[in-house]
Amino acid sequence: MRIGELSHRTGVPVATIKYYLREGLLPPGEATGRNQAVYGEDHARRLRLARALITVGGLSVAAAREVLEALAAPDRSTYNALAVAHTTVTRHERDPAVPEEARERAAERVRRLIAEQGWQLPPDLPAARTLTDTLATMEHLGNHSFAARLDRFAAASELVAAADVDCVDEVRGSAEAMAETMVVGTVLGDAALAALRRLAQQDAARRRYAPAARDGDTDGDCPQPGAAAGDAPAG
Amino acid sequence: MRIGELSHRTGVPVATIKYYLREGLLPPGEATGRNQAVYGEDHARRLRLARALITVGGLSVAAAREVLEALAAPDRSTYNALAVAHTTVTRHERDPAVPEEARERAAERVRRLIAEQGWQLPPDLPAARTLTDTLATMEHLGNHSFAARLDRFAAASELVAAADVDCVDEVRGSAEAMAETMVVGTVLGDAALAALRRLAQQDAARRRYAPAARDGDTDGDCPQPGAAAGDAPAG
Numbered sequence: 001m002r003i004g005e006l007s008h009r010t011g012v013p014v015a016t017i018k019y020y021l022r023e024g025l026l027p028p029g030e031a032t033g034r035n036q037a038v039y040g041e042d043h044a045r046r047l048r049l050a051r052a053l054i055t056v057g058g059l060s061v062a063a064a065r066e067v068l069e070a071l072a073a074p075d076r077s078t079y080n081a082l083a084v085a086h087t088t089v090t091r092h093e094r095d096p097a098v099p100e101e102a103r104e105r106a107a108e109r110v111r112r113l114i115a116e117q118g119w120q121l122p123p124d125l126p127a128a129r130t131l132t133d134t135l136a137t138m139e140h141l142g143n144h145s146f147a148a149r150l151d152r153f154a155a156a157s158e159l160v161a162a163a164d165v166d167c168v169d170e171v172r173g174s175a176e177a178m179a180e181t182m183v184v185g186t187v188l189g190d191a192a193l194a195a196l197r198r199l200a201q202q203d204a205a206r207r208r209y210a211p212a213a214r215d216g217d218t219d220g221d222c223p224q225p226g227a228a229a230g231d232a233p234a235g
Numbered sequence: 236m237r238i239g240e241l242s243h244r245t246g247v248p249v250a251t252i253k254y255y256l257r258e259g260l261l262p263p264g265e266a267t268g269r270n271q272a273v274y275g276e277d278h279a280r281r282l283r284l285a286r287a288l289i290t291v292g293g294l295s296v297a298a299a300r301e302v303l304e305a306l307a308a309p310d311r312s313t314y315n316a317l318a319v320a321h322t323t324v325t326r327h328e329r330d331p332a333v334p335e336e337a338r339e340r341a342a343e344r345v346r347r348l349i350a351e352q353g354w355q356l357p358p359d360l361p362a363a364r365t366l367t368d369t370l371a372t373m374e375h376l377g378n379h380s381f382a383a384r385l386d387r388f389a390a391a392s393e394l395v396a397a398a399d400v401d402c403v404d405e406v407r408g409s410a411e412a413m414a415e416t417m418v419v420g421t422v423l424g425d426a427a428l429a430a431l432r433r434l435a436q437q438d439a440a441r442r443r444y445a446p447a448a449r450d451g452d453t454d455g456d457c458p459q460p461g462a463a464a465g466d467a468p469a470g
Contacts, residue, residue: 011332048332048376055330056372095290097246097283119438127433134427137291141283143419145402146427152398153424154431159391161435165443167380184378186436189388190429192369192381196389197428198362198421200396203354208400 003029006039010047017047025050025065027072046072049180057187067187071179094133098140106136109147117154160193238264241274245282252282260285260300262307281307284415292422302422306414329368333375341371344382352389395428 007014020026026046029037046068053064110132114121121128135147146153167185171177242249255261261281264272281303288299345367349356356363370382381388402420406412 051332052330052372052376056369095287097286114434117435117438119434120441121434121437125434125437127430127437131427131430131434134291134423134430137287138419138423138427141287141419141423143416143423145405145416146420146424149398149402153395153428154435156391156394156398157428157431157435158439159394160388160432161439163384163387163391164432164436165439167384168440169443170380181378181380184373184376185381186433188369188373188376188378189381190425190432192366192373193388193392193428193432194425195362195366195369196392197395197399197425199349199354199356199360199366200352200389200392201399201421202356202360202362203352204393204396204400205403206355208404 001039003037003039006044006047010044010051012047012051016051020047020050023061023065025061025068049184052184053187056191058191059187067183071176071183095137095140098133098136102136102139103132106132106139106147109135109150113150113154116151117158164189236274238272238274241279241282245279245286247282247286251286255282255285258296258300260296260303284419287419288422291426293426294422302418306411306418330372330375333368333371337371337374338367341367341374341382344370344385348385348389351386352393399424 001009003014003017006012007017017026021028026043029039029043031037050064050068053059053067054061057064059067110128114128135150138144138146164182164185168178168181171181236244238249238252241247242252252261256263261278264274264278266272285299285303288294288302289296292299294302345363349363370385373379373381399417399420403413403416406416
């Protein structure tokens with residue numbers, strides 16, 4: 001199909017498609033003449049994925065290119081699928097104001113966590129560095145409460161990871177589908193999990209801090225420890 | 236203190252401090268003459284926080300300004316502290332290529348999830364919209380496996396949220412400290428949780444897919460369902 005139809009089929013504007021072609025997010029189409037090329041189904045699929053990783057997943061163009069290149073690489077073992085997802089760890093700037101001692105304490109904390117969880121991991125995973133930097137920055141800001149509950153956050157992450165691996169297992173048999181499932185589930189999944197966390201926070205805070213039962217909250221479905229029955233205005 | 240000392244104390248370069256002042260991330264210092272101003276402890280604290288939210292938390296300058304303004308606002312009830320954290324939901328571009336029907340199905344799925352979890356939430360939370368958009372985009376990409384396990388991801392998020400509320404509860408009594416704990420724990424916590432998820436994925440995938448026990452893996456600490464004992468080379 002021509003670029004106009006590719007745009008129509010995917011809902012991605014022609015200008016954006018040209019930008020992605022220039023940036024190497026999409027391979028060039030098959031040339032059919034001066035300034036003319038045709039594109040296939042594979043282009044449409046990859047274009048949809050690129051667009052979603054960037055807009056909804058929040059990846060930079062450079063990070064999206066790295067992910068798409070890894071997906072297109074010929075060696076796609078299960079472990080490679082994982083490695084692809086790992087390239088999508090947010091590559092943040094280090095905060096240079098954080099003192100080296102705080103970083104060393106955080107690195108030790110991460111090593112201890114990994115040992116306590118019984119995780120067997122290759123050394124120098126980017127995610128371990130990100131976790132270390134983040135904990136060091138929290139300490140620098142005077143926040144010790146997150147690190148104090150790191151085992152609870154890790155336990156929740158194990159539940160997430162078990163579901164993630166089940167997602168990938170569903171398409172076992174196709175290394176390509178496994179890698180793509182891992183990438184979409186991890187990158188877009190991060191956005192979904194951040195949203196779920198905020199919804200759950202809202203409900204957890206309401207249960208803990210709701211100042212009083214409100215109109216209509218009289219069915220007792222929901223524990224409100226702070227609320228005495230007498231506080232509720234009569235309906 | 237002068238701007239030079241503020242820079243020395245916080246490790247943030249003078250040029251960055253001036254940029255944050257121009258962008259309204261920091262309130263102006265107290266003027267002591269033409270082009271001279273002095274800064275207090277509050278500036279140092281806010282500067283460290285701004286820097287961390289942007290570099291490690293990955294917030295845009297505009298998003299960081301919104302968070303810092305909300306933290307500095309005089310009304311800081313518990314619920315307001317929550318609302319501040321909610322402003323930090325990744326504000327992604329919507330993917331316009333996702334068909335309206337997919338969005339409606341996703342919205343229905345989110346409503347059903349909220350009902351099933353028993354979450355009592357105010358209407359139109361930004362996080363609910365983010366979750367809806369993300370699920371719709373996944374469906375558009377042909378990924379149904381994440382949505383099929385949404386209850387498991389929600390259950391994990393409840394564990395995270397319970398720990399989050401415990402973090403905030405630790406500083407109960409100071410509305411200011413509660414709000415700041417919520418912001419740091421949520422924004423930097425998202426980065427930490429994304430990293431923990433990848434570490435846990437790595438271990439979960441190893442347990443599921445490890446092709447064979449490797450040298451030294453003979454202590455039997457760790458179940459490797461796919462590995463027969465005979466596969467391990469003699470040490």
